[in-house]
Amino acid sequence: MDLQLIIAALIAGIINIILGSFVYFKNPKRPTNIFFGLMTFSIALWNFSDFAAFIKNPSIALFWLRGFYIPGIFIGVFSVHFVISIVRDIVYKNWKRAFVIIYSGAIVLFVLTTTRFIIKEVALRPFKEIPGPLYFLFIIFFAACFLYGFYILVIGFRKAVGLKKLQISYLFLSYIIGLVAALIYFLGLNLWANLPPIHYIIEISYVFVVTYAIIRYRVMDIKVVISRAGIFAIVYTLVLGIPFGIGSLVRDPLYKIAPDWWWLLPMFLLVVLATLAPYIYMRLQKRIELRLRAEEFRSHEALRRLSHNMLRFPNLNNLLKLIVHQLVKILKLKFAVIYLFDTKDEKYIMKTYWRPEQFLKTAFEPPAEFSKDSSLVKDFYLRRLPIVTEELKLFMPKGTSIHIRELVNSLARLKANTVIPSFLRNRILGFLVLSDRRTNAAFTQEDLNLLMVLSNEAALAIENAQFHEKEKSVLAERSRREALADMAPGASHQFNNRLVAISSSAELALFRLENINIDKIEQEDVKTAIKDIKSRLELIDKEVYKGKEITSAILKRAKAKVDFQDVELRTLIENAYRLVKISYSKSGLEKSESLGFNITVSNEVPLIFGSEALLQDCFYNLIDNAFDAIRERMGDNITDGKIEVVLTKEGQDVIVQVKDNGIGLTKENQRKLFAPYFTTKASSNKGSGLGLYVIQDFIEMHQGTIRCDSEYQKGTSFTIRLPIRKRGR
């Protein structure tokens, strides 16, 4: 019996030390972990007090016993400290008074334990500690600490929500277990001398439960744990108990019949039951959990259905609305938000936000966008897991890195309970922000698993919808262009005829006036009138030509052909430059030779799939504009003028930059640059203002983009990005 006790004590003590160190080293700076460590350590030492059974010398045994009882005092102290550390952030009280009382009580007991008032003496073989007259003080102290801790837990439980609440419920469980262990121990001391050391087993269970509550991020629902443990205990008690029970019943009768084989019957029963046991366990567990977790299962089923149905929505907005609506409904959230990555602006933009009727009064507006370098996004790429705010806060060690503090900040701004990333082939397409649930329950591990699956399916559905949208807009654009193409020739024909009528009339009139020698007219008023008429007619003539430019630009746009082929940009740009030079020299500006023009091709620039005519048009216009800008800045002497074209390959695109050191654009003009009919050309000799609008259109027909950067009086640079032809387009 003594040996039993010692082995039990040893094992219990070692397990306590292991669990205590494990929890402590998980997070050495956190008070919860520190006090748990101290508490388990004290329990271990108290357990070792039973080694006194080994000691032969009674006085040394007594000394040992008393010595190791002292840590026992501190079990109470540290357990209270531990509980307070758990509820500290939700229950605001002045804990100092409590600490003073407890520590003073501990010191008193400390002193008393060294005397014979607590432990009178020790009896050896069988080993038993004989309590002294004041032993009850020890029990009272222990009980007081226990009850006080329990009381604090109750307050904490009432105030807590979510994960914390769950954690505290586990601690309640552990307290009950601990109570049982303590009761058995103390009763055993005073009443039954030879009780086997089952209190150790129970003590260990207590420590295990608390460890679980502290370490695990997402503890299982406690009802589930208890029911599972209960069913397990029942099933295996039956599996073991029935054979033994029957065995002892039939032993005597069977022994008479078959002395060597009587045990086969119980053995057989044991084997059968042991084989059936797992199935019985599973079935029972399923049925009970179906009842217990009925609501949870319903919500899971709903989430799964949502996942399946998402692909049916090709309209992006409807899809997003569906997701947030359904999530709020299924999970009983206060709100849900979806952020999607915008490839043009390169950041995550809030796309949909939904909250049910009763929360419409809250003034909360989620942030409009998130940078792709924010710690939230970085964390997602790193861990590829959802972020649960409570977990982060609970397990955040003191003295945190900037990364984690930023993360907590972002989560606070979002008022999020959980944020779930949506991955599409290694890229984060967006993320789902879920608020606290209206019931304040936390998300279980299964909830989160299902949500992760849902979010990844959503990524597919979103990509599908985005593709649809693009297709639709491309089709719409194409049909618009086709309609325009159909209409434009007729309209411009009509218009051109009107122009011809106007201009030829003016021309004829001027022709007639040519035969008159105006200066010879005698009447002054007639003379002035005719001079005036002549200049007005000349104006009409000039204006007609501007009109012609406008119609040809419109026509060109309308007829822009889908005549695509492999195009070599360098040659194209060189040709465009040559054409610009020719047009300049035609207008008598040979000095254009002296301008510096450079084409740099930085690395292997592949062919572009595009329309030679359209692209050449674009570059012609850009280079022509550059010439004009330089002339405007430098006047006629343009030797310092420089136009540089840089071709590079970047990823899947070719980048063309057309830079000049001309007059540049003011910020104001830069903004309006690509608007139709915008022109900075003061004189109405050139430019109908359709140039850049049309250029942008042509570039977009190639699925490219164009951007302008300019500094007034310094220069301008246009950056064009064109995707490289993909095989089999």
Place this chain on the structure above:
Amino acid sequence: MHRILVIDDEESLVKNIEDFLKAKGYEVFASLDGNSGIELLKTQNVDLLILDLHLKDGPSGIQILRVAKMVKPDLKVVMFTGFGEEEEARTSCMSLGANAFLCKPTSLKDLTITIEDLLEVK
């Protein structure tokens, strides 16, 4: 004295061209549609034809061009169009024997220069 025929369905234009060319010393005949135009072509010995490519009713510009070339193979033809530069149209007209292709609006001056060029060659 050279004779010029103008076929175009725009009255104001036809009037202006007629007036201008007459003042420049040409003899001008005009027609607002294809059929009467071709009649004029057959009856009058015309040196140059100014032809609109797109006519509203009756035979189209191309058809008239073909017939004109059949009636008088060495006829000089100036095509006139309001539809802007169209490679195909230009090529088909040239291949059918047109001598010039002008886009509206063109100044009367330019038109006259083209006509003079063509008739001088004769």
